[in-house]
Amino acid sequence: MRIRGDHERTPFDFLTIAFHWLTAGLISFQAMSGLLLQCFEGKLPQILDFHRSAGTAVWCIALMRLVWRATFAKFPQFPDSMSNIQRWLVSRSEQLLYALLLIQPVTGLVMTLLLGEPFQLFVWTVPALVSRNLHLWATALTVHRVGAYCLFAMVGAHAARALAHHYLLRDDVLEMMAPWMKRFRRPAENYLSSPADPGLDPGEGKGTQPARVRALHSAQSASVRSVRSVVVRPHPQNN
Numbered sequence: 554m555r556i557r558g559d560h561e562r563t564p565f566d567f568l569t570i571a572f573h574w575l576t577a578g579l580i581s582f583q584a585m586s587g588l589l590l591q592c593f594e595g596k597l598p599q600i601l602d603f604h605r606s607a608g609t610a611v612w613c614i615a616l617m618r619l620v621w622r623a624t625f626a627k628f629p630q631f632p633d634s635m636s637n638i639q640r641w642l643v644s645r646s647e648q649l650l651y652a653l654l655l656i657q658p659v660t661g662l663v664m665t666l667l668l669g670e671p672f673q674l675f676v677w678t679v680p681a682l683v684s685r686n687l688h689l690w691a692t693a694l695t696v697h698r699v700g701a702y703c704l705f706a707m708v709g710a711h712a713a714r715a716l717a718h719h720y721l722l723r724d725d726v727l728e729m730m731a732p733w734m735k736r737f738r739r740p741a742e743n744y745l746s747s748p749a750d751p752g753l754d755p756g757e758g759k760g761t762q763p764a765r766v767r768a769l770h771s772a773q774s775a776s777v778r779s780v781r782s783v784v785v786r787p788h789p790q791n792n
């Protein structure tokens with residue numbers, strides 16, 4: 554649960570960040586191995602073993618993330634510039650991501666069990682637990698496929714939003730989850746990333762300089778000019 558916005562934002566805690574990027578890596582592997590399995594119609598036993606184990610790891614990590622979130626996790630507040638609707642959308646999309654992270658491995662496991670054969674999971678061999686049912690297996694494969702496309706679409710939109718915040722809106726949303734991407738920011742630049750800033754002139758939007766920043770910049774240059782005129786002899790070329 555995040556509390557309401559504040560100017561002071563501290564990044565996510567270390568474990569939340571570690572879980573997040575580990576999941577991102579595993580999902581990338583699942584996308585690549587899933588694509589290979591689709592091309593070769595599942596006839597890649599080694600890849601299939603890794604795919605099953607990595608998918609099961611995603612499920613375990615999602616569960617640990619939810620427990621951590623509900624107990625000791627430290628989340629940054631939403632930025633002030635975010636409207637209530639945006640906050641609601643972000644929270645719902647996070648819930649949907651968690652739901653998909655938990656459901657997708659289960660459909661894969663059900664599909665595997667329906668083959669009615671022993672299979673490898675990490676270092677263990679899981680025995681055949683149910684009898685072979687190829688009709689239900691085909692249904693489970695469709696569900697697993699649709700679930701994967703939904704998950705990849707959600708993750709794509711989620712990553713695109715994070716990158717848009719970083720490169721277009723130039724705020725600290727991505728830096729909260731990837732602190733190594735922190736860029737040097739002059740204090741005045743913070744105003745630029747806050748479209749809901751009360752200091753904005755009417756009609757001024759993102760990407761334009763708020764009146765306060767322009768005033769600050771012109772005041773700074775005026776004071777530099779006046780100091781230079783006293784202590785530095787003006788160079789002829791600067792006039």
Ligand code: HEM
Binds near residue numbers: 578581651654726727
């Ligand atoms: C590939 C699978 C991914 C999954 C399943 C995923 C899932 C999530 C979830 C559930 C959260 C909420 C925080 C939490 O509970 O840990 C989150 C936050 C975040 N993720 Fe991802 N993520 C993925 C990939 C990415 C990528 C590739 C990026 C960046 C390009 C990214 C950037 C972020 C950012 C910036 C936040 C914080 C958002 C905010 O504070 O509003 N994520 N992610």
Ligand code: HEM
Binds near residue numbers: 587604
């Ligand atoms: C987040 C987790 C997972 C994702 C994103 C994922 C994604 C995919 C994708 C995209 C495919 C290709 C589907 C196709 O043929 O069109 C696939 C195939 C498959 N997945 Fe997963 N999967 C996940 C977890 C699992 C787990 C945990 C298992 C089993 C324990 C599993 C078992 C399989 C099997 C057996 C196939 C091959 C189906 C065939 O014979 O063509 N998956 N998966």
